[in-house]
Amino acid sequence: xxxxxxxxxDLLATLEDxxxxxxxxxxxxVNLLGQKQEGFSAEEVCAELPGVGRATVYRSIKLLLExxxxxxxxxxNGGQKYSLARGEHHHHTVxxxxxxxxxxxxxxxxxxxxxxxxxxxGKIVGHRMEFYxxxxxxxxxx
Amino acid sequence: xxxxxxxxxDLLATLEDxxxxxxxxxxxxVNLLGQKQEGFSAEEVCAELPGVGRATVYRSIKLLLExxxxxxxxxxNGGQKYSLARGEHHHHTVxxxxxxxxxxxxxxxxxxxxxxxxxxxGKIVGHRMEFYxxxxxxxxxx
DNA sequence: CAGAAACTGATACAGTGTATCATGACACTC
DNA sequence: GAGTGTCATGATACACTGTATCAGTTTCTG
Numbered sequence: 096x097x098x099x100x101x102x103x104x105d106l107l108a109t110l111e112d113x114x115x116x117x118x119x120x121x122x123x124x125v126n127l128l129g130q131k132q133e134g135f136s137a138e139e140v141c142a143e144l145p146g147v148g149r150a151t152v153y154r155s156i157k158l159l160l161e162x163x164x165x166x167x168x169x170x171x172n173g174g175q176k177y178s179l180a181r182g183e184h185h186h187h188t189v190x191x192x193x194x195x196x197x198x199x200x201x202x203x204x205x206x207x208x209x210x211x212x213x214x215x216x217g218k219i220v221g222h223r224m225e226f227y228x229x230x231x232x233x234x235x236x237x
Numbered sequence: 238x239x240x241x242x243x244x245x246x247d248l249l250a251t252l253e254d255x256x257x258x259x260x261x262x263x264x265x266x267v268n269l270l271g272q273k274q275e276g277f278s279a280e281e282v283c284a285e286l287p288g289v290g291r292a293t294v295y296r297s298i299k300l301l302l303e304x305x306x307x308x309x310x311x312x313x314n315g316g317q318k319y320s321l322a323r324g325e326h327h328h329h330t331v332x333x334x335x336x337x338x339x340x341x342x343x344x345x346x347x348x349x350x351x352x353x354x355x356x357x358x359g360k361i362v363g364h365r366m367e368f369y370x371x372x373x374x375x376x377x378x379x
Numbered sequence: 380c381a382g383a384a385a386c387t388g389a390t391a392c393a394g395t396g397t398a399t400c401a402t403g404a405c406a407c408t409c
Numbered sequence: 410g411a412g413t414g415t416c417a418t419g420a421t422a423c424a425c426t427g428t429a430t431c432a433g434t435t436t437c438t439g
Contacts, residue, residue, distance in 0.1 A: 115385085115386090116384095116385060116386065116435085116436055116437075117436085118385090118386060118387080118435070118436070119387095119435090120386080120387065120388090121386090136426090137426070137427080138425080138426075147387090147388090148387060148388035148389070149388080149389090149427095150387075150388060150389080150390090150427090150428080150429090151386080151387055151388065153426085153427060153428075154386085154387090154428090157427090157428095167315060169311045169365065171362075171363060173309060173317075173395095173396085174425095175315075175426080188357055188359075190359065191362055191363075197358075199353075199356075199357065201353050201356075203349055203352065203353070204349060204353060207345050207346060207349045210345060211341075211343050211345070211346060211368075212368070214341075214343075215330055215339075215341065215368060215370060216370075216372065216373050217330075217332065217370040217371055217372040217373045217375070217376060218370060218371045218376060219368055219369070219370050220313075220333055220369050220370060220371055221313060221333075221368075221369040222366070222367060222368045222369060223311065223365070223366065223367045223369070224364070224365065224366045224367075225364060225365045225366075226353075226354070226357060226361055226363075226364045227361070227362050227363040227364060227365070228357060228358075228359040228360060228361050228362060229359050229360045229362055230358065230359040231358050231359045233359070234359060234360060257416090257417090258404085258405055258406075258415095258416060258417065259405085260404070260405070260416090260417060260418080261404085261418095262417080262418065262419090263417085278394095278395090279395070279396080280394075280395075289418090289419090290418060290419035290420070291396095291419080291420090292396090292397080292398095292418075292419060292420080292421090293417080293418055293419065295395085295396060295397075296397090296417085296418090299396090299397095315426095315427085316394095317395080380439100381438100381439090382437105382438095382439095383436105383437095383438090383439105384435105384436085384437085384438100385434105385435085385436075385437090386433105386434080386435070386436080387431105387432105387433085387434070387435080388431105388432100388433095388434100389430100389431095389432100390429100390430085390431095391428100391429085391430080392427105392428080392429075392430095393426100393427085393428075393429090394425100394426085394427085394428100395424100395425085395426085395427105396423105396424085396425085396426105397422105397423080397424075397425100398421100398422085398423075398424090399420100399421085399422080399423095400418105400419100400420095400421095401418105401419100401420100402417105402418080402419090402420105403416105403417085403418070403419095404415105404416085404417070404418080405414105405415085405416075405417085406413100406414095406415090406416095407412100407413085407414090407415105408411105408412085408413085408414105409410100409411090409412085409413105
């Protein structure tokens with residue numbers, strides 16, 4: 096298994112490649128997200144970027160979602176969060192205590208997913224997998 | 238892999254066992270859910286049970302969620318749906334065209350999940366896995 | 380630099396779920 | 410079977426997340 100600690104993709108370039116314009120608000124959003132090591136919520140981004148409208152923040156995140164460089168994840172309590180996708184296909188771990196999001200890749204997962212996929216009626220177009228954990232930090236401090 | 242087609246659990250008994258009262262509204266909600274073969278939304282249930290208040294519908298679903306007999310799933314478009322959990326641990330398939338929810342169990346999944354779990358730092362407290370598909374019906378009629 | 384196209388931000392709205400609280404229903408005892 | 414404490418209900422208001430609208434602005438291209 097590979098726990099990732101890799102460089103962020105160039106989010107701005109991703110948008111540009113997809114034909115979107117490079118504007119000040121998009122630059123600000125993308126810069127901020129690039130620094131986020133953990134999951135984040137849209138409102139959190141709005142709060143940290145008072146110079147960018149709420150609608151624009153949501154729109155930018157949506158574009159990045161569609162481009163596949165940001166993932167949306169569901170917390171066990173029903174809440175939602177976003178997380179940067181650092182390149183390759185991966186899955187997430189979410190700490191149920193502190194909310195920290197991690198990601199991992201594991202070839203055995205993909206192999207099994209392919210096997211299962213072959214048995215599911217219809218055509219697989221995607222999948223989602225999340226692990227809910229209590230992270231080491233939270234275990235230590237409790 | 239096992240595609241499920243089993244009897245619904247006795248939802249009302251589940252609530253009773255957990256110390257909740259058996260009331261007319263809860264009976265109505267539970268009866269309706271027991272008939273739902275596919276996923277459902279809370280608002281849909283509200284609409285089909287005009288004699289039960291919206292808050293009560295949400296509260297009942299929440300209780301069933303906590304009891305583990307109802308699952309909440311996330312659609313690829315960000316929407317949400319509920320689905321009956323027919324007993325054992327399982328995972329879901331969601332058709333991205335018609336929204337129909339299926340469920341499956343596969344021992345190889347669980348085996349791999351355990352293996353991965355051993356490598357993830359911290360303590361695993363749960364996981365979620367969903368397949369997004371285009372179901373056979375939708376493939377046929379397109 | 381001019382014009383078309385894309386983007387922004389303020390606002391209003393939509394969907395989903397929760398808090399509040401006066402009223403009503405359950406279940407339990409006598 | 411009536412009385413009673415507790416729990417549940419439902420109307421309403423609110424919170425949160427996200428989207429639609431639209432006049433005004435910025436960006437890109439020629």
